[in-house]
Amino acid sequence: MIVQPDLSNRLDSIISRLLVRQRQGMVRVVITGMDPRVLPETLAALEALSQAGYGLRVTLSHSASLSAVYGAFQCWREGFAPELLYDTRMPQAEEEYSELFLPAISGNSLAKIALCLSDNVASAWAFHALCHGRKIIVTLGDEFTHAALPEAMREQLHRYIATLKSWGIVFPGVTTQSKGKQLISLADIRQQPAGTALRPGRNALITPAAQDEIRRRHIILYKD
Structure with missing residues (x-):
């Protein structure tokens, strides 16, 4: 999806x-x-x-x-x-x-x-x-x-x-997900503008480095 x-x-x-x-x-x-x-x-x-x-x-x-x-x-x-x-x-x-x-x-x-x-x-x-x-x-x-x-x-x-x-x-x-689990990496987060919203999907896996970058950029996560 x-x-x-x-x-x-x-x-x-x-x-x-x-x-x-x-x-x-x-x-x-x-x-x-x-x-x-x-x-x-x-x-x-x-x-x-x-x-x-x-x-x-x-x-x-x-x-x-x-x-x-x-x-x-x-x-x-x-x-x-x-x-x-x-x-x-x-x-x-x-x-x-x-x-x-x-x-x-x-x-x-x-x-x-x-x-x-x-x-x-x-x-x-x-x-x-x-x-x-x-x-x-x-x-x-x-x-x-x-x-x-x-x-x-x-x-x-x-x-x-x-x-x-x-x-x-x-x-x-924009994130993409298939029937499997979606992996969100540091490189993915670096493409997002600071302070915006991201909806990764229910099965998404976010790497620790990506989580740190999310906090640093004040990105809001919405989970389905």
């Missing part, structure tokens, strides 16, 4: 804290999927980044550009940041950005990245960032926690996320 805390009111501050190491950096944002319901969370994060002094460049996936997401994004842009540049293009060999942000990523794009299929905008930008040593931050959309999701699909999504995390891609506030 994939578990993440309620980030709807705190995603903006979480992303800002994650990126605080590089002030005034350029963040490339790739918006995927066709569901406009997840857009408010994404736009709150973009506003926080903009107000913190980060430059933004937004890329819309093919599906997003042909759906209601495009219209909602345009309305927000006209009201908040009319000067914000956006496009629908694949990355070029040389691109100026310090981090890649994939908010509310679609299941399709997540699978393509994990399977090394660089045939859509999100996966192309992800592989560009990986090849050039850029930090990648990913948050999950509602489809990943849908109650009706078949168990086999949950297991597969768990494997995809685990693959991406093994490449150094950051999923703030």
